[in-house]
Each structure stands twice: as structure tokens, then as C-alpha cells.
Amino acid sequence: MRNARQAPWALVALTALVALFMVAPIALSVMAGLVNNYSVGLRSGLTLRWVGEVWENYGNTVGWSLVLALLCVAGNLVIGVPCAYALARSRSRAARLFEELLTLPVAVPGLASALALILAYGTLAGFRQSFAFILVGHMVFTLPFMVRTVASAFQKDELLSLEEAARSLGASFAQRFLGVLVPAVLPAIVAGSLMVFTLSVGEFNLTWMLHTPLTRTLPVGLADSYASMRIEIGSAYTLVFLIVILPVLWGLQAVGTFIEKHHGT
Amino acid sequence: MELERTRVDVVQCAKTYADGTRGLQPTDLTVEPGEVLALLGPSGCGKTTLLRLIAGLEAPDAGSRIAFGGTDVTHLPIEQRGIGMVFQHYALFPQMTVEANIGYGLKIRGVAEAEHRRVVGELIDLVRLTGLEKRRPAELSGGQRQRVALARAVAVRPRVLLLDEPLTALDAKLKESLRDELAELLRRLHITAIHVTHDQQEALAIADRLAVMQAGRIVQVGDGETLYRTPTHPFVAAFLGRVNRLALSDGGLHLGGLDMSGLNCAPGTTGLLVRPEDVEVAAPAPGWGLGSVERRSFLGDRVQLTLAIQGHAPLVADVPRDHPARTGETVGIRIARDRLMPLTETAP
Amino acid sequence: MSVRHGGFAPSRALLAACAAPAVAFFAAFWLLPVALLLALPARQGWATYFTALTNTRYLQSLLQTLGLSLVVTLATLVLGALVGITLARQRFPGRQLLLSLLTLPLSFPGVIVGFFLILLGGRQGVVADLTEAAGWGRVTFAYGLAGLFLAYLYFSLPRAIGTYTAAARAMDAALEEAARSLGASRWRVARDVWIPQLQATTVACGAIVFATAMGAFGTAFTLSAKFEVLPITIYNEFTNYANFALAASLSITLGLITWLVLWVSRRVA
Secondary structure, eight states: OOTTSSHHHHHHHHHHHHHHHHHHHHHHHHHHBSSSSSSTGGGGGGHHHHHHHHHHHHHHHHHHHHHHHHHHHHHHHHHHHHHHHHHHHHOOOHHHHHHHHHHHHHSOHHHHHHHHHHHHTTOOOHHHHHHHHHHHHHHHHHHHHHHHHHHHTTSSHHHHHHHHHHHHHTTTTTHHIIIIHHHTHHHHHHHHHHHHHHHHHHHHHHHHHHBBBBOHHHHHHHHHHHSOOOHHHHHHHHHHHHHHEEEEHHHHHHHHHHHTTTOOO | OOOOOOOOEEEEEEEOOTTEEEEEEEEEEEEEETTTEEEEEEETTHHHHHHHHHSSSSOTTTEEEEEETTTTOOOOOOOGGGGEEEEETTTOOSSSSHHHTTTHHHHHTOOOOOHHHHHHHHHHHHHTTTTTTOOGGSSSSSSHHHHHHHHHHHHHOOSEEEEEEETSSHHHHHHHHHHHHHHHHHHHTTEEEEEESSOHHHHHHHOEEEEEEEEEEEEEEEEEHHHHOOOOHHHHHHHOOEEEEEEEEEEEEEEEEEEEEOOOOOOEEEEEEOOOOGGEEEOOOTTTTEEEEEEEEEEESSSSEEEETTTEEEEEEEEEEEEEEEEOOEEEEEOOGGEHHHHEOOOO | OOOOTTTTTHHHHHHHHHHHHHHHHIIIIIIIIHHHHGGGGGGGGGGGGHHHHHHHHHHHHHHHHHHHHHHHHHHHHHHHHHHHHHHOOOOOHHHHHHHHHHGGGGGGGGHHHHHHHHHHHHHTOEEEEEHTTTTSSOOOOTTSHHHHHHHHHHHHHHHHHHHHHHHHHOOOHHHHHHHHTTTTOOHHHHHIIIITTHHHHHHHHHHHHHHHHOOOOHHHHHHHHOOOOHHHHHHHHTTTTTHHHHHHHHHHHHHHHHHHHHHHHHHHH
């Protein structure tokens, strides 16, 4: 007998249907990238030639996306964590205003932010045509996530006491920031970094506007292949995306869980 | 471990917050070298504010002065005052081991490796945490954490040790056993310590002298026994132990037949106070007052009687555990003259 | 009781120094550019700011985007809530794996979702194969409104499912037990206990889903949908017609609406 806490069959069926809708295309895409001929299907046999062709034509986009994402995380850590601390401790109106402003890049469509960047810096040819331009776009979009996540961790009461305790033992600002405060908010920093990395690797709306044929990221390459290549190559490229992003996502999540368990807060 | 004994002088210290509230009225206080002083009072009385001013976590109003052993420290921030502080929830660094926590202050000062290890080892033995050096705070019990916090604060040889309600975060039974341990430890260290609490038992057990505070000022300072026996202010009498209020009429006390006149009360005395344990309860006798037992509560080590008295508010009396009085009985009441405490309703 | 402010707290100079790099970066690469963007349409006259409302073609695009986003948001919230709560309360082996699979698409760029819809409902799609086998001819839906809707649903559901699963787990079981002890049926429990508790979550989640749908570009781009949404219009104006001022004006309108919805949802919370 199903107890009242368990869901009625209708809901379970609905859940199964939705799960199928969400997961089937992923499976389909993986299959399509590995078969010899999509219209024939699995009977045409499995092959890695499409993946090979993808690597030939678009291999460098994978590397660039990863590098960009890592630089994005690094940049966010360097400028975002101290900023989060300042916002958490500051009582001034300027701080509150800046916090509000930081919510804007998320509200404004990526397209608009990209247009704005092109308008402001499009004439600086060297900058405009480099990966730095895309990096800047990514950082501006991801900075609010890092700052918000870490700032709310800094505001916890326990952290105020920790800081006072460190000060009572004579620690200077640099000593207590790096030795006590940052380790104490490490879970939030890891969570923020994970978010930033994921956002950067998957970012398309901004990047499509900012890219040039020589500065292409993985999503940009994907769009290109979907438009101009056969379905097997598009699928194989999607498979490459999944292979790249999944282990990283899971690895970072595992790191996060590990740190939380052994962190002792 | 021998620590320096420093005198603490607080002169006309006041604190007004940004929103205008007065956390502390201009206050004077002296703590003798090597003495343990408790700041005792209800929440909002200003005791934590005063402690944080002495610590250097807050800046006092203009005209205030704080000195340690004669040196003016009023304008020094906490990092430079050379104090040790134990926080209410201990504020142990969660990702550091017990050893690392205790040695943090030494690390900041760049103490040599050998000396560092020696001091940390000595302290771990002193607070009886041997065997737990490599543990993290999350793996320790409340009492163990408190000891780590204490060891950490003392490791850097502070001139003054400040404790912010160190036992509040513990449950009742643990509180009692740790209270005695803490008192013993402070006595052994001979360090000047200021200890904030709202628990009068704690203050009486640990401190040499108490400063009772109310609404931002110190009401009375003295050792526990003096404050208990001769409170100069009804607030102190009521805070340190319990009291009954007795009404005065024509300079005398009339309590259900008990007549005590000619008490020679000082002018301005509006009433009298008497502690429950000083109310004698026995079988009715000539010369004694009369009352009836409204309620009887057995409290383990004593019995508390609520006595209804004609023409007067009920009195609470504490009697020994085996006292025969039962609910509903009529009993005799007597109070010794020297146990009466005058009540002057003047502003502190 | 705030005994925390005053005196020797970290100095303003120190806090300013901590925030300075981020502020400078943000000002240089977002505030300034957006300010320039806001000023751009004025070059073609003040009326340019209202093009989205005055020109029927752009107005239609705007209304279509609004309509699609609203419908997607509602569908997502309902489905997401039902699935999220079911998953939170039903224990079965592999539940954690299913949950991570269902929230995986959060990391996908919109173009992948468009591609998935083509795999499902395109000319060589699975559904086309199935309907052909059933004798109804090859049915393709990927390039029309249905395909766009399903694609938008695909990238919105993970967020709702994730949010509702977490919120359902955080719901106070004691409230539900109290209701049941008073005789409430399952339906009444849902109505009187769950819905009020999930109200805040719903508003916040709905706002984000709506904002994401309004600004979505990659999905419609890959599907080359005939149902034109505003981000595509903006893109076309900029790339094909080099009409920067007009693109800016439409972007401002889009950004304003999205920001307004998010702002209102935060106030309501």
C-alpha cells in the first residue's frame, strides 16, 4: 500500500515522461556522433571518424574554452573575493549601490552587453580581435555570481568573531585575510568557482557577438557545425562538449563536497 | 606559566553608537594587578560594550581614557594592545588543528620553532588537552573547545585576559564543572582578567571582585560576599540572589502580627529587603508574625515556601529540606533585625 | 543586539582598496560601455528609443518574445514543481544520478538545446521516423513555434527542477504532519501547506526563468525559427543591416523589461 507520503502514480508517470524528454536527446546525440550513418542508425556500425573530423576542424576551440574558463575563474578570484569582503563589511551607501549595479549584467541580455562592449572598444583592433576581449566579456558576466556567493559567506556571524579573534592575537589585515578569512569561506569560493567555470564554458550569447574567426570558443564552434556540417559531425562535436564538461563538473563538485565535509564549520 | 600582572584603569569611558544610543555612560573602573573582576548584569546593561572598549574592538567617546599598567592604550587598536580574548562562541579557526589554533598568536609574532613548540606543549598540558593536539574544533566537545580558546588567548602572554561570557554556550551541568576549572586556572595563572557574565553564580565562583552593571553604568563594585550581604542598591540586592520587598510604615515593620519598630532607617528609605533564606519559619509562637503556606516547592537542596500574610504581599521563604511545613498550614514568621536591608528608591 | 559597529572596524580606506580592482574593472568594461549604448539611439533622434513600440514589425517581435517567455515560464513552473517535489519525496536507487542528469542541461549553451530539438523533431528526427513508421508521414516540428517552445522548455526545466527539489527538501515536515493529524486530505495538504511554503521560491524561480527566456539567443539561432524573437531581431539589425542605433534601442527595451521583472520579483520576496 502506498503511504500518503509517496507520490500518486500520475505524478510518477509525469516525472518519468519529463525525465525521458530531458535525457533522451542527450543519449540520442551521443549515439548519433558515434554511428557511421545517422539516417541508417545503429545498423551502420559504430565509428570514431566523426569525432576525429571534429578534432581536426574544431579541436583548438576545446583548448581555448578551457583556458578562457580557467582564466575567468582566476580573474574572478583575484578581484572578486576581496570585493566580496569589502561589500560584506561595508555599511556605506556606495557599497549598496555597487551591489545593485552588480545584479545588472545578469538581468540585461548577453547580447546587449556584447553590443555595449563592441561600441566602447570595437575600434581598438588589437584588443577587439583577441581572446582577451572575450575573456573580459565572460568576466563581466560571471563576476556578480562570484561576488554574491562569497559575500554572503563573509557576512555570517561566526566570521565576524573569527576576525576579531585573529585581531586579538595580533594578526595584521593581510595575515588574517589569507590565513583565517579565506580558508573559512573556502566552500563558498569553490562553489563560486564552479559556477563561474560552468558559465564560462557554456557561454554563447555574449561570445557569439564578440568572436572573430580566429577567436572561437567551443559553443561558437558548435553553432558553426550545426549550421554547416552534417548531423553526425554536429553530434560528435556535442559529444566532445559533454566529454569535456562532465568530468570537470563532477570533479569540481566532488572537490566541493570533500572540502565541506572536512572543513569543520 | 608566569604571566605579567598588569593594572587596568578605565577613566570616564563612555560609548555612544552611530544611531545615537548610549551603550555605556561615563564609567570609572580599576582592576588590580592579578585580580579577576567580573562585569555582571542583565543583557543590555553595557557589560559587553565595556569589555570591547577595553579590548580595543570599539573606540570610546572623546574624553575617555584606558590604561594598562600606567600606559595609555586608548588610541591603540586591538592588534597592538597585547590582550588575550576568549569569545562567547570561542571563535576557533575551524580549519586549523588544536595545536595550530593555540599557536596562532605565536606564529603571527614569528616566534622560533623550538620556543613555539615548547609554549604550545606547556599550554596543552595546562588545560589538559593532551592527546587532542591534532584534532579540529568540530571534533571537540564544548568544554574542550573552551579550553582551546583559553589556551590560545594565553599563549601570547597577554597583559590582560578578557572573557566574553565564556560559559554561556554550555549546558547547565557542564557549566558548573567548567566554572570551577576556569576559576582554578585563572588563579593559577595569576593574570589580570575581566570576565563578562549575566550569571551571578558564575561571577561569584570565578571572580575576586564583581562590578554589577545596569543600564550602561556600574552600580556597585566589591567582592561577592560584601555585595551579597550589604548591597547599596536594590538592583544589586535583587540581581545577586533573590529578595522579598517589605513595606515600611512609620519607621517600623508590621508583618502579620510581627511588629518591629524603631528600626532607625536612614532618611529616604522607602522600604526593606530581606532574603528568602533569612525568613525564619516555625510553629506559631508569641511575638512571631503569622502567615499561611500558599505553596510549597521541593527544590532538592531546600524547600521554597510562598507565604500569604494578612495586610502584606506574599513572602518567599527558603527553609531546610526536612522542614515540616505543609501547604495550607498556618506558620509563625520571624526576621532577625540585622538581616533587613534598606531600600532607597533613588536613581543610581 | 548590535555591539558590532564603531571604532576599530576595518577602515574605509582598506575596504575601498579591497573593492577597487573589481569596481574599476566593472566600470570600465560594463558601466561605461552600457552608458554609451544607452546614449546611442539618441543619435538618430529621441524617437528611436521607442522603436520597439512604434514600429509594428519590432513590436510584433517583442510581443512574440513576451508571449513565448510567459507561456514557457508558466509551463516550467508547473512541471518543475510537480517533478521537483515528486523527486524530493520519492526514494529510489539512482535518484541522485537522475537528479544530476536532469540539472545537467544548466551548463549547456542554448545552441545545443536547439540541436537536440533538431535531433528530435527535425527532418531526420526521431519523431519523424516514428510517425513515418506509423503511417502518418514524416512529421517535423522543430522549426516552428512548437519546436521553439519545447526547446525553451528544455533549458528552463533544469533550473525549476533543481530549485523545487531543494525547496521541497527544506519544507518543514512538521507542518504537513500537523495538517494530516487534523485530517487534511492530500490535496488540501498540497494547497494549504505546500503552496504557501513554496511561494517565495516560485516567484524567484519564475523571474529567472522568464529573464533567461527573454534574453535567449542561441536556441532560436540554431533553429532558424520563423517565429522571430527579439534577440534574433537585434542580432539581424546589427549584423545584416549594420543598424547599431536600432539594435541598441531594441536591446535597451529588452533589458529594461527583463530587469523590471527581476526587480519586482525581489521586492515581492
